Amino acid sequence: MRRFLTNLTFFVVLGFAVFWFITRPESFADDALAGLTADTSRGETVFHAAGCASCHTAPGVDSKGAPVLSGGQRFPSDFGTFIAPNISSDPTHGIGEWSALDLANAMKFGTSPDGQHYYPAFPYTSYARAEVQDIVDLHAYLATLPGDATPSQPHEVGFPFNIRLAMGGWKFLFFSDEWTIGAPNEQLERGRYLVEALGHCAECHTPRGPLGNLDNSAWLTGAPDPSGKGRVPDITPQTLGWSEGDLAYYFESGFTPDFDSSGGHMAHVVENLGKLPAQDREAIAAYLIALP
Amino acid sequence: MTRFTKLTAAALGLTLLGGAAFADGHIDAAIKARQAQMQLYGFNLGVLGAMAKGDVDYDAATASAAADNLLAAATLNASIMWPQGSDSGAAKSRAKADMWSNYPDVQAKGMALVEAATAMQAAAGGGVEGIRGAIGAVGGACGACHKAYREPSS
Structure with a gap:
C-alpha cells in the first residue's frame, strides 16, 4: 500500500510537471533583441x-x-x-x-x-x-x-x-x-516568407481540422469561409488556373483575369499588397505557381 | 370546415403563392439585370486592362470605346435593379443585406466608380500610360463596394 501511494504520488507529480511543461507560455530571453x-x-x-x-x-x-x-x-x-x-x-x-x-x-x-x-x-x-x-x-x-x-x-x-x-x-x-514548402531559389524564398510567414495566407486558404489546426497536407487548397457563407478559394495552380502574370496583376490591381474584382477580406489583402514593391508581388506569384 | 370555406382557403392560398411567385420572378430578373451590368464592367475593363498589362497593342479607338461603355454602364440608374428582398439572405445573390441599411454609403461608393470611369474616359484616348494611370482608381472603386457588401463565392 505504501509503495502504491509512493508510486501514485510520483505519477501525480510527474503529471503536473508534464502539464506545466506543455501549457507554459514560451517567450524570448530578456536580451534576445x-x-x-x-x-x-x-x-x-x-x-x-x-x-x-x-x-x-x-x-x-x-x-x-x-x-x-x-x-x-x-x-x-x-x-x-x-x-x-x-x-x-x-x-x-x-x-x-x-x-x-x-x-x-x-x-x-x-x-x-x-x-x-x-x-x-x-x-x-x-x-x-x-x-x-x-x-x-x-x-x-x-x-x-x-x-x-x-x-x-x-x-x-x-x-x-x-x-x-x-x-x-x-x-x-x-x-x-x-516551412511547409521547399524554396530552391531566392525569389521563391522571398515568396515563401511573404506567403507562409508575414502574409499568413494559409490561415484562411487552408482547411482546418476539428481542433482548428491547419491541415498542412491540403496546403492552400481552400476552406469554408469562417463567416459560414461561401468558400475561401483553392489557390493551388492546378485548380486556380491563373498565370504568374495574372496573379501579380491581381495583387496590384484587384482584378481577376476576367476582370471581376477582389471582394470581402481579400480586398483588404490586395490593398496591402499594392503597397509592396512589385518584386514582392512577383515573388508571391512565383511561390503560388510553384505549389504542388 | 364547410366545402365553401375549404375552397376559399385553397383559392386564397393559390393567390398568395401566385403573388410570391411574381415577386420572386421580379427579384430574380432584377438580380440578373445587375449581374449583366457587372458583366459590362468586366468586359470593357478587360479590353482596357489587356492594353494596360501589355497583352494587347494599344489602340486609341478601341480604348475610347471601352472607356465610353464603362462610363455609360456606371451611370445607369441602378436603383430599380436593387429591390428590397434581393439580398443574399433572401435571394440567389451575393449582395449583403447591409447594403439596404447603408444606402448613403452605397451611393457614395457608386459615385466613386462614376468619377473613376470619367477619369478613364478622359485618359483612354491619349495613350496606354493614361489607361495605366486611371485603371487603379477604377479597381479601387470596384473593390471598395465588393469589400463591404459582397459575400464570398461558394
Missing part, C-alpha cells in the same frame, strides 16, 4: 506585408491616411467570436507601452506581455516564421501610427475554449515554425 536597431521605413513594408491593418482597424473604415488600429472587427469561428483588440500606440488601450521584445513574444510565441497565451485568431502560427529583425522594425513603425483610446472588447468564447491555459496544449500539438 540585443544589438538590433530598428528601421522604421522597413517596418512599414513589414506592416503591409503582415496585413496588420486588415484586421486591427475598426470595422468598415476606409483605408485613407495613417491607419488607426483601434480594433473591433469580429471574427466568427467554430469556437466562438474573436474580436480584434486595439493595437494602436495608445499607452493604456493600445500597445504603446510594449517593448519590441513584447511584440516579438506575441508574434513568435503567441505569448502576451503578462505571460498569457493568445488565441490563434491572431496568426502567430504564421508570424512564428518571421525574422526577429522584421519585428523590431515593425515595432518602430507601429509607434509612428496614431493612438486611439477605444477599449479592446473581450472575445465571445464559451467554455471550455475560454480557458487560455488549454492553448498551451494546442500549441504543443500544432504550433510549428517549420
Whole structure:
C-alpha cells in the first residue's frame, strides 16, 4: 500500500510537471533583441506585408491616411467570436507601452506581455516564421501610427475554449515554425516568407481540422469561409488556373483575369499588397505557381 | 370546415403563392439585370486592362470605346435593379443585406466608380500610360463596394 501511494504520488507529480511543461507560455530571453536597431521605413513594408491593418482597424473604415488600429472587427469561428483588440500606440488601450521584445513574444510565441497565451485568431502560427529583425522594425513603425483610446472588447468564447491555459496544449500539438514548402531559389524564398510567414495566407486558404489546426497536407487548397457563407478559394495552380502574370496583376490591381474584382477580406489583402514593391508581388506569384 | 370555406382557403392560398411567385420572378430578373451590368464592367475593363498589362497593342479607338461603355454602364440608374428582398439572405445573390441599411454609403461608393470611369474616359484616348494611370482608381472603386457588401463565392 505504501509503495502504491509512493508510486501514485510520483505519477501525480510527474503529471503536473508534464502539464506545466506543455501549457507554459514560451517567450524570448530578456536580451534576445540585443544589438538590433530598428528601421522604421522597413517596418512599414513589414506592416503591409503582415496585413496588420486588415484586421486591427475598426470595422468598415476606409483605408485613407495613417491607419488607426483601434480594433473591433469580429471574427466568427467554430469556437466562438474573436474580436480584434486595439493595437494602436495608445499607452493604456493600445500597445504603446510594449517593448519590441513584447511584440516579438506575441508574434513568435503567441505569448502576451503578462505571460498569457493568445488565441490563434491572431496568426502567430504564421508570424512564428518571421525574422526577429522584421519585428523590431515593425515595432518602430507601429509607434509612428496614431493612438486611439477605444477599449479592446473581450472575445465571445464559451467554455471550455475560454480557458487560455488549454492553448498551451494546442500549441504543443500544432504550433510549428517549420516551412511547409521547399524554396530552391531566392525569389521563391522571398515568396515563401511573404506567403507562409508575414502574409499568413494559409490561415484562411487552408482547411482546418476539428481542433482548428491547419491541415498542412491540403496546403492552400481552400476552406469554408469562417463567416459560414461561401468558400475561401483553392489557390493551388492546378485548380486556380491563373498565370504568374495574372496573379501579380491581381495583387496590384484587384482584378481577376476576367476582370471581376477582389471582394470581402481579400480586398483588404490586395490593398496591402499594392503597397509592396512589385518584386514582392512577383515573388508571391512565383511561390503560388510553384505549389504542388 | 364547410366545402365553401375549404375552397376559399385553397383559392386564397393559390393567390398568395401566385403573388410570391411574381415577386420572386421580379427579384430574380432584377438580380440578373445587375449581374449583366457587372458583366459590362468586366468586359470593357478587360479590353482596357489587356492594353494596360501589355497583352494587347494599344489602340486609341478601341480604348475610347471601352472607356465610353464603362462610363455609360456606371451611370445607369441602378436603383430599380436593387429591390428590397434581393439580398443574399433572401435571394440567389451575393449582395449583403447591409447594403439596404447603408444606402448613403452605397451611393457614395457608386459615385466613386462614376468619377473613376470619367477619369478613364478622359485618359483612354491619349495613350496606354493614361489607361495605366486611371485603371487603379477604377479597381479601387470596384473593390471598395465588393469589400463591404459582397459575400464570398461558394
